[in-house]
Amino acid sequence: MxxxxxxxxxxxxxxxxxxxxxxxxxxxxxxxxxxxxxxxxxxxxxxxxxxxxxxxxxxxxxxxxxxxxxxxxxxxxxxxxxxxxxxxxxxxxxxxxxxxxxxxxxxxxxxxxxxxxxxxxxxxxxxxxxxxxxxxxxxxxVFLRTDEDIAREVDRELAACLVPEPVRPLRVTVRDGVVRLGGRVRDTAQVPLAVRLARSVAGVVDVECALGGPRRRPALDPDLPGGAAAAASAAGGDVP
CATH class of the missing domain: 3.10.580.10 (CBS-domain)
Known part of the structure; x- marks a missing residue:
């Protein structure tokens, strides 16, 4: 913590x-x-x-x-x-x-x-x-702390310790001392760290984790119908 x-x-x-x-x-x-x-x-x-x-x-x-x-x-x-x-x-x-x-x-x-x-x-x-x-x-x-107080501290801990920054700001909600983490991190190896950080905050009863990694675009086979166009579009290029 x-x-x-x-x-x-x-x-x-x-x-x-x-x-x-x-x-x-x-x-x-x-x-x-x-x-x-x-x-x-x-x-x-x-x-x-x-x-x-x-x-x-x-x-x-x-x-x-x-x-x-x-x-x-x-x-x-x-x-x-x-x-x-x-x-x-x-x-x-x-x-x-x-x-x-x-x-x-x-x-x-x-x-x-x-x-x-x-x-x-x-x-x-x-x-x-x-x-x-x-x-x-x-x-x-410590279990008399308000959910709002706990949420603010979890936010601070995650912002200070998660490097690189998440793909987008994480969602931290607390109800009856139970912390729920949502959003996406750039490196899924950081998910266990985020859970440990949240769990170590005084007053936390439990942690529910719904964190994911960055969205991945499918690798399309250019030999399939429409594949080259879709792949070029996803890459931001032109189809020859």
């Missing part, structure tokens, strides 16, 4: 509620309820992100009774038991935090969320300082 590609910094939430390492369990639960979020970043005194506390980290307190150590418990069970007895954000948090950078593309952020099975990522700068937070719903904001 060239230099216009949407980045995390374009969609992230910049006002972020963060926890200090010493924040108590009940205060964490209250903050999640008040701000209607399921996870909160944990920062140190310099506002560097050191971890994340999610509802998943709080649930062992509800799910597991506090009892003595179980000699047959596996590593996951032991981790849950440790969190069941935790009192502060530092004891509860998952660390190190999975983070994003403001300059990351939306697809990079989406892949990171899927790989680590998280719903949101703290956004940090080069020094690890908290800048914002990006959630799955933030990544979907």
């Amino acid at each position: 060239g230099g216009n590609q949407y980045r995390v910094g374009d969609v992230m939430t910049r006002t972020v509620v963060a926890l200090a390492s010493a924040t108590a369990f009940k205060d964490i639960a209250k903050a999640m309820r008040r701000w209607r979020v399921s996870a909160l970043p944990v920062v140190d005194d310099a506002r560097r992100v050191v971890g994340v506390v999610s509802e998943t980290d709080l649930l062992p307190k509800v799910r597991l009774p506090l009892r003595g150590p179980d000699p047959d418990a596996g590593p996951h069970r032991l981790a849950d038991l440790a969190k069941a007895g935790a009192r502060t954000a530092q004891e509860l948090m998952t660390a190190p935090a999975v983070t994003a950078r403001a300059e990351d593309t939306l697809s990079q952020a989406a892949r990171s969320m899927a790989r680590h099975q998280v719903k949101r990522l703290p956004v940090v700068d080069a020094d690890g300082l908290l800048q914002g937070i990006v959630s799955r719903s933030d990544l979907l904001k």
Whole structure:
């Protein structure tokens, strides 16, 4: 999508509620309820992100009774038991935090969320300082773009990247995020490129391609009746 590609910094939430390492369990639960979020970043005194506390980290307190150590418990069970007895954000948090950078593309952020099975990522700068937070719903904001806005960007991308210019201006129409490309290009090898360019524009749901190459005139056999005249006419010459 060239230099216009949407980045995390374009969609992230910049006002972020963060926890200090010493924040108590009940205060964490209250903050999640008040701000209607399921996870909160944990920062140190310099506002560097050191971890994340999610509802998943709080649930062992509800799910597991506090009892003595179980000699047959596996590593996951032991981790849950440790969190069941935790009192502060530092004891509860998952660390190190999975983070994003403001300059990351939306697809990079989406892949990171899927790989680590998280719903949101703290956004940090080069020094690890908290800048914002990006959630799955933030990544979907690009699909709120109007069809007119998408069509204008597709037009710009195609005009900038298709060389030589099409036989005639391409027709770009968008309906409900679905782009339809029509017209003729001088080189049919550019058709896949045009589709990729259109598909990479933020907010595009799908691309329907009706692009064709230049019209070709039939090669007429001059030995056939009327063939010489037709061939000369197509070439702009005279019949001897």
